[in-house]
Amino acid sequence: MKRIIQKLTVAACFVATAFTVQAQNADEVFRAAGSPHNPKVQISFNRYYTAEGLAALGKKIADAYPNLVKRVSIGKSYEGRDMWMLQITNFEKGDPDRKPGFYVDGNIHSNEIQGGEISIYTAWYLTENYGDIDFVTEMLDNRIFYIVPTINPDARNNYMQEPNTGSSPRAGMIAMDDDQDGLFDEDLPDDIDGNGSITQMRRKSPTGNMIVDPQDPRKMIAIGVDDNVPADVVRYEFLGQEGIDNDGDGQVNEDPHGYYDPNRDWAWKWQPDYIQRGAYKYPFSVPENRAVADFVLAHPNIAGGQSFHNSGGMILRGPGAEEDLSTYNRADIRIYDAIGEKGEKILPGYRYLTVYKDLYSVFGGELDWFYGSRGIYTFTNEIFTSFAYYKNNEGGRRGGNLSYDVDSELLMGDAFEPWKTFNHPTYGEIEVGGFKKNFGRATPGFMLEEECHRNMAFTLYHAYHMPNLSISNVEEKDLGGGLKEITATISNDRLMPTHASQDLKYKIERPDYISIAGVDVQAGMIVEDADFGVTTEQKVNPAKLEVANIPGDGFVKVRWIVSGKGKYTITVDSAKGGLVTK
Template structure:
């Protein structure tokens, strides 16, 4: 399994995705010279774009790629999975497998492009790269570009803040009145974004940014402020005297829904009703349970420069036995060498305690070596 990891971790994390002209076919480093599937890697794809690209890859390389839907999201979008191996060389279920997903948090969209690029690169490079021929002869990749397609499309197409939504779109009764989403944020100026409201006030502590009057700066201690901030854009839609109370006071976190070390919301913020109560995660769980050949996994988030493993909580330290930790360490240390600036970290020790995370269910629940980046 080291062979898979040492190939995949540095390869994916060294890729770049830039927001340039979406109509330009941007050739990332290592791009095959004459790819059958023309794909641009200077843009982000919504669910329709992901679907189209997945279908093109599968159609161009039927001997290497099979496209299936693992199930439906809450809003009915397909959870696409690209199974990639040399199907002429044995049964895929008898080959050691690596599972890759991205975009579990809807505002962390980059992971889908990293996953898609992997699928595209493996299939396009197979014909003239001996290493990939050997890799796909006796290994199989299961690549799910987005495991939160509803949240992804909401983030890309609906008015949102810079970090919302983080969850999916399953309605939640935030204010406990028996109704859902009846007093959400409102894009009052119609610019496609949810931003802070302000008003002039002699008691204000903010002033406009001279470089961009749309921005607010905190006035100095010896300065007179001109504005006060009123919160995110919105009005009292349900007439109860409160504004935006069904906004993001609570969002379920798809990465706190997994069936290992799960804790309810009063202990683990973002936990939903019970483990695998989110339909997207349940579909992934059922797929993994049916594929005991999966021995390695990678979940792509965004930013941070991390090669991250579990456990999420100190109570699970003993779950990660010393022999497995030695393997984790060896692979991640090699990743640090190959990717300057990336650090090998452990969730509970180097970040925070997290219960019900995907990392822990894959490893502790299924024995699968798993990293997040």
């Protein structure tokens, strides 16, 4: 029986606005473990949203949970769009600026879109589950999340709304002259069949080196040197991506959107374009990146960071280049390893890798700026892996058939545009067809919510291990003569110290302060070895001791010699570890 497949336009795949739907009656819902059972904000996570769509969803979340969310613009894009951030914490408990902060962003590359949905999912999940799931409640009581779903809103919209391939445009929307003819973006690929995707062109040719697969009309088979092709079998030649000669220079598609890469723009080990293709004028010459950097510089409480790219199923840490290898020392690599290896468990099919060693060199990358310049433990996840299609690693053993199998078996033919005839002004009669732009790099809709949840779970695990300080023990000893010795133990029961090694090396952030009030302090000291009584005295301002670092899964001891009676207060003041008082 002939299978009839309803074709949806690409525009329908990228719905820009989520309709407001009232929560269902409680007796109509049976809760699934780990998910909001009757959310105030109804969002479909089986589709992608434009920049305006993400902004609208963020506003709905902020409006629904004003005590948990503040929505702010951290800057403007090149084309003037707001860069919306959702700041998420329990704003009624503690000073939000003094809580350990975790920064999240997505979509620095235009076609790497899943980060937008993962970011919105994270905001949605945290707010909808506050008060229902203890882990979430504790996180928002004691931490703050800074979530920017897209830091490249202009190019996100271009990818979704204009004709593109699955891999274009990578950059932002600043025009450049790629073919050096004095004109900018004047010969872009053209969507000659009007389906919203730039697919492929082929032409019948007696000297062509391809034939149609007799078992599957979607596929082309290369003719080998020893193959005997019958005379009645039609040969084809490929003509590249869809397009025409817009500028009349005898070439097709030779001046696409200018190639600059916003992930080569960050002010850490930056290199110019002639050394590393994709760099723009100078570090932070891209306005979107400058806005992020200004925010991070103004928020020293940020201890962890996460950015989302696609694809390949990778959890990446720096360094981006071997030349920067010494930046990441052994102590911090142990922390990265512990979190990254947990990520491999949370994200089946993903691999924990190092950028320069396992991929290629990157200079001026966001990942390295966050860590190298600010001492923030940061990962980049490359979203989606073919493992997800059939929950195995057989993709590479399918003889190049995996995409075709997925199209027919899982997507019912919706990923491939069938070949159709077109009268080309230069090439004459040709055929146009191939995989649509929303397939390959972008997670299919039915898999997207799982992708969002697993990547969020990894993010929350990372955020959980930001410093968590407590004054775990206070001991008093009477010294006579009206003097008393007070010894306090300050514990950190998470993986991250209050200062990364890079922070300590370059003194990026101020020391931690441990102070005592309510008594007259005669002397103050850090206890180096309690068993042997080794201390280091701070002679200036002894009531406010400066501690270089409070280690992860560790502690520091401090001691004061004081006079006076009555109650006293001990306060720990750490930029990344927060405020603790006892």
